[in-house]
Amino acid sequence: MMVLTKKMIEIRNILSKVGQSSTLTLPSIVVIGSQSSGKSSVLESIVGHEFLPKGSNMVTRRPIELTLINTPGIDAEYGEFPDLGLGKVSDFSSIQRTLTELNLAVPDSECVSDEPIRLSISSPNVPDLSLIDLPGYIQVVGQGQPLALKQKISELCDKYIQAPNVILAISAADVDLANSTALRASRRVDPRGERTIGVVTKMDLVDPVRGSSILNDKQYPLRLGYVGVVSRIPTTAGLFKKGNANLTSAIAKNENSYFSAHPLEFGPGADVSVGTTTLRKKLMHVLEQTMSASLQSTSDAIQQELEEATYEFKVQYNDRPLSAESYLAESLDAFKHSFKQFAGDFGRPQMHELLKNELDQRVLDLLAARYWNKPVHDLSIPIPEPDNLADLPKADPDSPFWHRRLDASTSSLTKLGVGRLATNVVATSIQSHIDRLINQSTFVNHPFAQQAITEAASSILNDRFYSTSDQVENCIKPFKFDIDMEDREWAHGREHVQGVLKKELDACEGAMKGLETTVGGRRKLKEVMTFVDKARKGDVIIEGESSSGAGGFSAALLAKGREAVFLRDRADIIKMRMLAVKSKQCANMKNKYHCPEVFLDAVASKLASTAVLFLNVELLSEFYYNFPRELDTRLGRHLSPEQIETFAREDPKIKKHLEVIRRKELLELVLEKMQSLRQLEGLERERAKQN
Numbered sequence: 001m002m003v004l005t006k007k008m009i010e011i012r013n014i015l016s017k018v019g020q021s022s023t024l025t026l027p028s029i030v031v032i033g034s035q036s037s038g039k040s041s042v043l044e045s046i047v048g049h050e051f052l053p054k055g056s057n058m059v060t061r062r063p064i065e066l067t068l069i070n071t072p073g074i075d076a077e078y079g080e081f082p083d084l085g086l087g088k089v090s091d092f093s094s095i096q097r098t099l100t101e102l103n104l105a106v107p108d109s110e111c112v113s114d115e116p117i118r119l120s121i122s123s124p125n126v127p128d129l130s131l132i133d134l135p136g137y138i139q140v141v142g143q144g145q146p147l148a149l150k151q152k153i154s155e156l157c158d159k160y161i162q163a164p165n166v167i168l169a170i171s172a173a174d175v176d177l178a179n180s181t182a183l184r185a186s187r188r189v190d191p192r193g194e195r196t197i198g199v200v201t202k203m204d205l206v207d208p209v210r211g212s213s214i215l216n217d218k219q220y221p222l223r224l225g226y227v228g229v230v231s232r233i234p235t236t237a238g239l240f241k242k243g244n245a246n247l248t249s250a251i252a253k254n255e256n257s258y259f260s261a262h263p264l265e266f267g268p269g270a271d272v273s274v275g276t277t278t279l280r281k282k283l284m285h286v287l288e289q290t291m292s293a294s295l296q297s298t299s300d301a302i303q304q305e306l307e308e309a310t311y312e313f314k315v316q317y318n319d320r321p322l323s324a325e326s327y328l329a330e331s332l333d334a335f336k337h338s339f340k341q342f343a344g345d346f347g348r349p350q351m352h353e354l355l356k357n358e359l360d361q362r363v364l365d366l367l368a369a370r371y372w373n374k375p376v377h378d379l380s381i382p383i384p385e386p387d388n389l390a391d392l393p394k395a396d397p398d399s400p401f402w403h404r405r406l407d408a409s410t411s412s413l414t415k416l417g418v419g420r421l422a423t424n425v426v427a428t429s430i431q432s433h434i435d436r437l438i439n440q441s442t443f444v445n446h447p448f449a450q451q452a453i454t455e456a457a458s459s460i461l462n463d464r465f466y467s468t469s470d471q472v473e474n475c476i477k478p479f480k481f482d483i484d485m486e487d488r489e490w491a492h493g494r495e496h497v498q499g500v501l502k503k504e505l506d507a508c509e510g511a512m513k514g515l516e517t518t519v520g521g522r523r524k525l526k527e528v529m530t531f532v533d534k535a536r537k538g539d540v541i542i543e544g545e546s547s548s549g550a551g552g553f554s555a556a557l558l559a560k561g562r563e564a565v566f567l568r569d570r571a572d573i574i575k576m577r578m579l580a581v582k583s584k585q586c587a588n589m590k591n592k593y594h595c596p597e598v599f600l601d602a603v604a605s606k607l608a609s610t611a612v613l614f615l616n617v618e619l620l621s622e623f624y625y626n627f628p629r630e631l632d633t634r635l636g637r638h639l640s641p642e643q644i645e646t647f648a649r650e651d652p653k654i655k656k657h658l659e660v661i662r663r664k665e666l667l668e669l670v671l672e673k674m675q676s677l678r679q680l681e682g683l684e685r686e687r688a689k690q691n
């Protein structure tokens, strides 16, 4: 028969994973009693080990859901805390320590907590039982304990002693049963005494005649009766220290000698139940009966719950199967697909454009520094300037001055560290494209995966960075000494640089507009600019750089004025240079000293094209090859099932979807087990009939 209980307890444990619904569970035996009634001693005599928290200061603060699993044939008995992941603990004093810690973790201010501690004990010496140990009722509130404590414990117990659970009400023989808190509590929820087992402890402390009469109590009759026990560890304690598996039999022996010494009161003729062994048998029998009795209603409840889950799965999720693994795999596939598309669109032309844009900026900086430089910033030092800006292109092209200027500019350009710059520009761009792909993918809701992908990209890029930049630097080396330019390249440079200048001009004019708005209008800005111009020529004098300003303008306004003058001059020069570049003179490469813009642009293009050849081989192709593999490693093979589960649950929608499926699967599993249980039960009944 007992195999049924084991199976039902197994089902009970699966159900506890489904959720906290009181109808969705099988009954258990709930142990209640006042403090010091001997509750722990009774439980330990059943388990055969000392394992419950001991101490004077309210040591049981949480319910302990204790599952005993009869496991024949194992050498070492062990306990497991399924929620802690500690594995099998075969040292019972260690179980006791863990339980004490878990209980003491409940803050004093809360006193007790509803959250159960789950513990299972497997041993060949325990019966299959499911027991719930609750905090002991307290009579008097102790020092430092809040008044509400008594109430809180009582409420917690009330929650558990509801039907269909069996109540194991512990009372001590040396306390009048009328004063037993446990019996009073049980009476409230089980007035006819249908599902309460009375345990009377400390039978050795009262006169045997009185003890016997307690067990025959007629004042509080219980259908399941009373059992008298002596569950104290015998005083020859040396033998029965912690960890001794014979605790049960030692207690039984001690009890036997006590009860058999009083055959009149406790012998077969006395019609009373005594002894821990009797109690164990009773518990097993009652639990099995009770569980069997609620099998049908529980199974109906599960069936209904399953129907609800199935409906939700259909309506909300269109019956779409999903697992954390499949979700990850699909997300990864989709991401790799979008990456493949990106890889098809991002190649040499795109890299060239990126790099050329960057070099255009450098060319502009060089031109500004070496050709367009007019020190207009420092107002306190008026500097004479050429009367006519148009002097510049007219400068004598044969003068070594202009030769040196262009050579120095070219050299600055080729030596600015193109290798690093180019590699950096491309790597940064790839990284930001990857970020964009992440943001467009399902991974956007998964911080963990985002980080894994970003790191996959950066690890490859970092790995290749130095060798790539060295290679690029090497291959542009010849340009540092000699630049061989073709007409076609010149013509292209001339064309292109006009666009660059135009963009720069637009930027200057845009900034000028911005300044106008900040100072409060065009006229205002003009006034300040006129003043700044005069100051520059020395027509007005600004005494030092005072913070209070000058000429009726605040310092802040003067600063804006200076900026505007700079922008205006820059724009004037650019316009002039645009004309120069367009002029016939600049159409011919021979006049390169007249046309530094065109020459430097053409050089920049050569640098970009050469760099891109190597970037393509050294960086881009490598990246395209390695990135998907790196993704597989970081988001595939290397993840544990727990990590995959955590990943999938980061997305609340996916989490809900997964939960519905899990619930459905668990309920199906339980139903299946219940069906086979019923068949088993039927067989047992048949067999019983035949015998």
Ligand code: GDP
Pocket (backbone or CB within 6 Å): 033, 034, 035, 036, 037, 038, 039, 040, 041, 042, 136, 201, 202, 203, 204, 205, 229, 230, 231, 232, 233
């Ligand atoms: P709990 O507070 O209800 O868990 O009670 P304990 O099991 O810790 O027992 C309280 C005290 O009563 C301890 O000192 C036990 O040794 C003692 N005790 C428990 N059962 C018996 C018993 O059957 N006979 C005697 N004489 N003492 C017992």
